[in-house]
Amino acid sequence: MAAESVLNDLPIVENATDGGMGAFEEGWRYMNSNYSRFQISTYMSACLHIVTYFLFCSPSFIFQFFRFMDRYKIQQDKPTTWDQEWKCFKLVIANQVLIQTPFFSGAYFFCQYMNIPFDYESMPVWYMTLAHCFGSLVLEDAWHYFLHRALHHKSIYKYIHKIHHNFQAPFGMTAEYAHPMETMILGMGFMWGMLLFCDHLIFLWCWMCVRLIETIDVHSGYDFPINPLHVIPFYGGARFHDFHHKNFNGNYSSTFTWWDKIFGTDMQYKDYYAKLQDQKTEKKAN
Ligand SMILES: [Zn+2]
Ligand SMILES: [Zn+2]
Numbered sequence: 388m389a390a391e392s393v394l395n396d397l398p399i400v401e402n403a404t405d406g407g408m409g410a411f412e413e414g415w416r417y418m419n420s421n422y423s424r425f426q427i428s429t430y431m432s433a434c435l436h437i438v439t440y441f442l443f444c445s446p447s448f449i450f451q452f453f454r455f456m457d458r459y460k461i462q463q464d465k466p467t468t469w470d471q472e473w474k475c476f477k478l479v480i481a482n483q484v485l486i487q488t489p490f491f492s493g494a495y496f497f498c499q500y501m502n503i504p505f506d507y508e509s510m511p512v513w514y515m516t517l518a519h520c521f522g523s524l525v526l527e528d529a530w531h532y533f534l535h536r537a538l539h540h541k542s543i544y545k546y547i548h549k550i551h552h553n554f555q556a557p558f559g560m561t562a563e564y565a566h567p568m569e570t571m572i573l574g575m576g577f578m579w580g581m582l583l584f585c586d587h588l589i590f591l592w593c594w595m596c597v598r599l600i601e602t603i604d605v606h607s608g609y610d611f612p613i614n615p616l617h618v619i620p621f622y623g624g625a626r627f628h629d630f631h632h633k634n635f636n637g638n639y640s641s642t643f644t645w646w647d648k649i650f651g652t653d654m655q656y657k658d659y660y661a662k663l664q665d666q667k668t669e670k671k672a673n
Contacts, residue, residue: 428495433488444559447607459609461629465556505588520597523580530576531641562606630656
């Protein structure tokens with residue numbers, strides 16, 4: 388049995404197809420031929436996570452240096468300070484190294500147990516992976532709504548979730564600024580998609596990137612009129628989650644708006660923007 392598991396972890400010998408390999412295919416085959424399943428699912432996943440995280444955090448970091456971007460900032464009266472950014476960076480890095488990397492070694496055991504293929508031939512077509520990522524977002528959003536709302540209960544709020552609310556005006560990097568317990572509790576929502584839809588390593592990586600891009604966008608603190616994520620039906624977006632940080636109550640969902648609509652936890656948000664709109668109309672009239 389032990390010998391079998393060692394064999395399972397050996398690099399896969401990929402058979403090259405007849406010429407015409409694209410860079411992606413070549414890279415994928417090289418990875419499988421030179422690294423073990425453990426190295427790929429643990430270290431490469433953790434690296435991809437860190438690179439994707441800071442890559443997508445960088446726009447909202449850079450925008451603060453350009454005054455003309457201020458018009459898109461949601462809470463313009465609360466500029467981000469260097470102290471906040473440094474404080475956030477330290478905790479996020481500690482979380483990623485101490486919590487997320489061991490999590491990815493769990494991903495290795497998951498892939499082994501579920502017999503998840505890594506080879507190029509078994510890779511699903513892109514539109515199926517995209518559809519599976521959407522399904523995973525729906526499941527994660529439901530988990531996030533109820534668990535996040537529970538973390539706001541006054542008997543436990545100060546012990547766990549208060550840390551994430553340290554920033555009343557969030558910026559991209561605050562997406563993963565959280566108590567390790569919260570990272571684990573809300574991070575469980577990620578697993579539903581894995582359990583139901585994971586059919587290849589590429590799904591783990593795509594789903595991870597989709598979830599990271601979504602959570603960084605809603606924490607970015609900027610709301611742009613052109614944002615490709617807003618083509619997703621019922622997508623909450625930055626303004627929706629920014630209000631949760633500003634108000635501490637309501638808008639508990641991570642991605643979509645339907646749970647807050649069903650349970651009426653978006654009332655304060657709707658009232659706030661309705662009043663703001665009234666004030667604008669009044670100003671124009673005068
Ligand atoms: Zn909260
Ligand atoms: Zn948040």
